Amino acid sequence: MDRxxxxxxxxxxxxxxxxxDALDLSPEEYQQLFxxxxxxxxxxxxxxxxxxxxLMATLFYEPSTRTRLSFEAAMLRLGGRVITVADPRTxxxxxxxxxxxxxxxxxxxADLIVLRHPKExxxxxxxxxxxxxxxxxxxxxxxxxxxxxxxxxxxxTYKGRLEGLTVATCGDLKYGRTVHSLIKALARYPxxxxxxxxxxxxxxxxxxxxEVLALREDVELCGTTRxxxxxxxxxxxxxxxxxxxxxxxEEDYLRLRDFYVLTPERLRLARDDLIVMHPLPRVTEIVPxxxxxxxxxxxxxxxxxxxxxxxxxxxxxxVA
Amino acid sequence: MxxxxxIQVGIVLDHIRAGSALRIFEELGLAGREYxxxxxxxxxxxxxxxxxxxxxxxxxxxxxxKLALLDPGITVNYIEGGRVVRKVKPGLPERVVGLIRCxxxxxxxxxxxxxxxxxxxxxxxxxxxxxxxxxEHVTV
Ligand SMILES: [Zn+2]
Numbered sequence: 188m189d190r191x192x193x194x195x196x197x198x199x200x201x202x203x204x205x206x207x208d209a210l211d212l213s214p215e216e217y218q219q220l221f222x223x224x225x226x227x228x229x230x231x232x233x234x235x236x237x238x239x240x241x242l243m244a245t246l247f248y249e250p251s252t253r254t255r256l257s258f259e260a261a262m263l264r265l266g267g268r269v270i271t272v273a274d275p276r277t278x279x280x281x282x283x284x285x286x287x288x289x290x291x292x293x294x295x296x297a298d299l300i301v302l303r304h305p306k307e308x309x310x311x312x313x314x315x316x317x318x319x320x321x322x323x324x325x326x327x328x329x330x331x332x333x334x335x336x337x338x339x340x341x342x343x344t345y346k347g348r349l350e351g352l353t354v355a356t357c358g359d360l361k362y363g364r365t366v367h368s369l370i371k372a373l374a375r376y377p378x379x380x381x382x383x384x385x386x387x388x389x390x391x392x393x394x395x396x397x398e399v400l401a402l403r404e405d406v407e408l409c410g411t412t413r414x415x416x417x418x419x420x421x422x423x424x425x426x427x428x429x430x431x432x433x434x435x436x437e438e439d440y441l442r443l444r445d446f447y448v449l450t451p452e453r454l455r456l457a458r459d460d461l462i463v464m465h466p467l468p469r470v471t472e473i474v475p476x477x478x479x480x481x482x483x484x485x486x487x488x489x490x491x492x493x494x495x496x497x498x499x500x501x502x503x504x505x506v507a
Numbered sequence: 508m509x510x511x512x513x514i515q516v517g518i519v520l521d522h523i524r525a526g527s528a529l530r531i532f533e534e535l536g537l538a539g540r541e542y543x544x545x546x547x548x549x550x551x552x553x554x555x556x557x558x559x560x561x562x563x564x565x566x567x568x569x570x571x572x573k574l575a576l577l578d579p580g581i582t583v584n585y586i587e588g589g590r591v592v593r594k595v596k597p598g599l600p601e602r603v604v605g606l607i608r609c610x611x612x613x614x615x616x617x618x619x620x621x622x623x624x625x626x627x628x629x630x631x632x633x634x635x636x637x638x639x640x641x642x643e644h645v646t647v
Contacts, residue, residue, distance in 0.1 A: 286619050306615040308640025312622050327613050329641055394644060 205314040205321045206499060209335035209368045210402075214349075214375055221340050223498040223507060224491070231264065234497065237506045238267030244297035245271040246289070247324070248304040253467065254324050254333075257489070258301050261496035265506075270297060287316040294318040299504060302326075320503040328364050334466055335368040336499065337492035342373075342423055344491060345462045345484055351378035355417040358427035358447050358472060361389040365466045366427055374399045380407040382417035386443045389433060414447055418456040424449070426465045426472050426485075449473045454480060464488055517542070517564040519584040519591075520574070525549055528559035531577050534606070535569060542566045555580075572600035576607070576647055599647070601628050607636060611643035 206212070212220070227234045243262045245255050250273070259269045272293075286304070290313045293300055302313050303324035310323035310330070325331040343349055354373060356366050360383055370391070373379050383391050390410060399406055411417050418424065426449055434440040449463065454477060465473060465485040477483050501507035523531060528546050537544050545562040552558040563569065567585065574581050574597040585593040603626045609616050616622045616638075625639035634647045 285621060286615070287621065304615070305613075306618060306641075307611065307613045308615040308638065308642070311640045312615050312619060326615070327641075 204503070205310075205317065205323075206332060206503065207310045207314050207321070207323045208330055209332035209372050211332070217336070217339060217372075220336065220495065220498045220502060221343055223501065224340055224494045225344075227497050227501075228491075228494045234265055234501070234507065236266035237501055238262060238265035238504060241265075241267040241298045241504055241506070242296065243267055243269050243299045243301065243500065244293045245269060245273075245301045245324070246293060246303070247271070247273050248302075248309075250274075251303055251325060253489075254303060254331075255301075257493050258322075258324065258333075258496055258500075261493050261500055262299075264493070265497055265501060267500070286313055290316045290321070291318065299500060322499065322503070328362055330368060331364055332368065333492070333496055333499065334365050335372050336495045337488060338365070338369050338425070338464065338466070339372055340495045341464060341484060341488040341491050342462070346422060346460075349373065350376045352376075352422045353380040353382065353420050354423045354425060355382040355384055355421035356425045356427070357384040357414060357417070357449075359389045359429045359433060360385040360391040360427075362430075362433060363427040366391075366425065367395050369425065370395070370399055371402060374402045374406045377403075379403075381409070382421060383408060383410040384412070384414050384417045384447070385410070386412060386429075386446065388439070388443070389429065412446075414449075414453060415456055418453060418461075419458070421457060421461055424457065424461055424463045426463065426469075428468075428470055428472055444471065447472060449477055451476050451480070454482065457482070513589055514562055514564040514586055515589050517562065517566055517586050518569060518571075519563075519586060520561040521558070521582045521584055522552070522555060522580050523559035523561065524578050524580060525555065525557040525559055527578055528561055531559075531574070531581075532561060534573055534577055535571070537561075537563065537569075540566065571597055573603065573606055575599045576603060599628055599631055599634060602626070603628075603636065607645060607647065609638045609641060609643055610645060611638065611641050614638060614641040614643060616640055 245258055247255055262269050294317050298319055300317055300319060300321045301324045302310050302321060304326050307327040307329035309326040314321045323330055323332050360366055370381060396408060429444050429447055431440050461482050463483045467485060467489055528548050532546060543564040547560040549557045550560055571583060581597060583595040583597055584591045604623055607626045608624055616624060626636035629635050629637045635644050636647060637644055
């Protein structure tokens with residue numbers, strides 16, 4: 188990625204200092220993180236004071252309780268401490284302070300910043316000014332790279348590999364940023380096949396397809412509008428939410444929504460060693476009856492997310 | 508016709524779209540330099556009808572990376588010893604700071620106005636650039 192040069196000072200900045208985009212890390216670097224996450228999971232006590240004396244600031248310009256809790260739990264489990272701005276409407280941001288100034292100020296207090304922001308590219312900008320490592324906790328519809336880490340770590344944990352997998356993604360492939368990042372990250376592994384299941388209106392954008400093919404020419408991308416078609420061959424089924432606001436009218440939404448709901452009947456079409464993933468929160472796209480199926484791993488996925496964030500925090504702070 | 512002395516060493520930007528010489532003069536930062544500069548505007552041209560020309564005397568080190576974006580028709584003539592030693596059609600730069608604005612209303616640059624606009628070339632043939640911040644593509 189083109190982030191090696193600090194454009195403001197014309198100075199090369201070590202890219203590894205921040206984690207802004209899922210593709211900032213190579214597959215080898217992913218592997219190192221996942222190995223560390225696994226070590227932490229196996230013996231959490233051994234890491235319970237790894238970050239003692241370190242302070243993490245979570246700066247959330249839009250609410251995301253789940254992501255914030257995951258980061259804060261991760262830091263606290265490493266023995267570090269957390270300061271947080273959960274509602275910037277009540278802080279200096281409301282008084283018109285620039286993001287750059289806020290980042291420089293908070294970077295003076297904390298050893299690490301987690302930024303969540305509604306604008307796309309906010310973390311890229313913030314990283315240009317941050318004196319301490321910065322993690323992108325989600326920037327609008329653009330990137331949410333720790334979700335991608337979580338997803339890959341889950342696949343690796345349950346499938347034992349990241350190569351040669353057939354991954355079905357289902358639901359909103361147009362606006363679903365988690366799906367875009369996951370597809371790009373997985374495309375770098377040989378033999379990956381994608382089955383893209385979505386209504387016509389919510390197909391994977393051409394620009395994303397181009398970016399995927401630029402990463403690896405021989406990636407297979409097959410699209411279908413029928414969930415039943417994609418299920419039988421999949422090693423991984425990645426479900427996403429179809430949001431009402433993506434449709435022009437309620438009728439279309441209600442009609443299409445039910446086509447992309449995972450039920451025990453549909454799951455019967457799938458392989459026995461399939462895993463079902465979801466970035467959560469789930470609404471209606473997976474019926475609760477699926478939760479008991481051994482193939483449903485979405486809650487374990489959320490838990491793995493905390494461990495992988497622990498590994499990332501420890502790495503960026505240079506303590507593990 | 509207006510007469511401007513032939514320059515000995517320098518750069519002549521020829522075939523500039525008529526009326527855009529002033530903008531190019533500004534974008535190249537020539538206003539802040541001490542070189543003698545001649546701006547010729549609405550010069551009759553067999554190819555273009557009328558064209559603008561900029562002659563910069565004494566300078567061979569101008570940063571011309573933006574030229575192709577400002578006006579793809581421009582020809583750059585490098586002059587030494589009073590004659591043209593090299594003619595170049597400027598190509599699109601790999602990286603553009605300033606000049607292009609991101610059209611994505613959700614881009615961070617739309618609210619944080621101090622952020623320098625940065626674009627990188629993704630497709631030379633299609634003249635497509637990518638916003639450094641939000642990843643949005645623009646065609647120039
Ligand atoms: Zn942008």
